[in-house]
Amino acid sequence: GAGVxxxxxxxxxxxxxxVELRCDPISGHTALYWYRxxxxxxxxxxxxxxxxxxxxxxxxxxDRFSAERTGGSVSTLTIQRTQQEDSAVxxxxxSTGVVGEVNYGYTFGSxxxxxxx
Amino acid sequence: RKEVEQDPGPFNVxxxxxxxxxxxxxxxxxxxxxxxxxxxxKEPKLLMSVYSSGNEDGRFTAxxxxxxxxxxxxxxxxxxxxxxxxxxxxxxxxxxxxxxxGIGTKLQVIP
Numbered sequence: 001g002a003g004v005x006x007x008x009x010x011x012x013x014x015x016x017x018x019v020e021l022r023c024d025p026i027s028g029h030t031a032l033y034w035y036r037x038x039x040x041x042x043x044x045x046x047x048x049x050x051x052x053x054x055x056x057x058x059x060x061x062x063d064r065f066s067a068e069r070t071g072g073s074v075s076t077l078t079i080q081r082t083q084q085e086d087s088a089v090x091x092x093x094x095s096t097g098v099v100g101e102v103n104y105g106y107t108f109g110s111x112x113x114x115x116x117x
Numbered sequence: 118r119k120e121v122e123q124d125p126g127p128f129n130v131x132x133x134x135x136x137x138x139x140x141x142x143x144x145x146x147x148x149x150x151x152x153x154x155x156x157x158x159k160e161p162k163l164l165m166s167v168y169s170s171g172n173e174d175g176r177f178t179a180x181x182x183x184x185x186x187x188x189x190x191x192x193x194x195x196x197x198x199x200x201x202x203x204x205x206x207x208x209x210x211x212x213x214x215x216x217x218x219g220i221g222t223k224l225q226v227i228p
Contacts, residue, residue: 041220043161091161105163105206110159
């Protein structure tokens with residue numbers, strides 16, 4: 001597709017349930033990020049995938065959070081045993097992964113708004 | 118020291134005013150610099166990349182000062198539609214393109 005696609009756009013789940021959030025990046029983009037943003041707050045880095053390299057998981061807040069990226073394309077963020085503090089907008093972004101003076105930046109999906117009740 | 122620091126504001130400016138935001142970064146090896154714009158309850162969108170020579174796009178001018186490790190964004194002739202949060206983004210050192218987003222500076226242009 002033309003942009004980064006995320007699904008679902010909204011998700012309401014009960015505390016303790018598991019959720020899966022999906023990100024379909026722009027075709028050919030090798031870098032993929034997951035961020036989350038709580039209401040009125042800044043972006044919080046979660047995880048970064050770059051090509052076939054081992055992902056940078058340094059931003060995952062607990063072992064309830066995991067993510068994978070299959071075939072270098074689609075990524076899934078899984079949150080197990082959801083808690084109310086997990087409520088946020090989860091944003092995915094992709095980029096060409098090119099480093100240097102000319103860099104076209106990162107394109108974000110419109111996010112998944114997760115509400116844990 | 119945070120990797121990327123911004124004044125969260127808000128900056129309240131009248132229409133037509135000129136406003137400038139600065140953003141400082143801690144990693145001197147950073148290679149990629151951007152300004153993003155985020156409207157309320159929307160995803161961030163790329164406003165402009167920041168190059169060593171500085172760059173201008175209409176009413177917007179971005180500058181990079183490597184010696185002092187900051188980037189700036191200047192908005193001239195502010196419009197009501199410029200009201201948003203402006204995010205500073207820095208990263209990409211050593212071939213590893215992970216970037217860090219600042220917390221953002223909120224701009225409110227008032228009539």
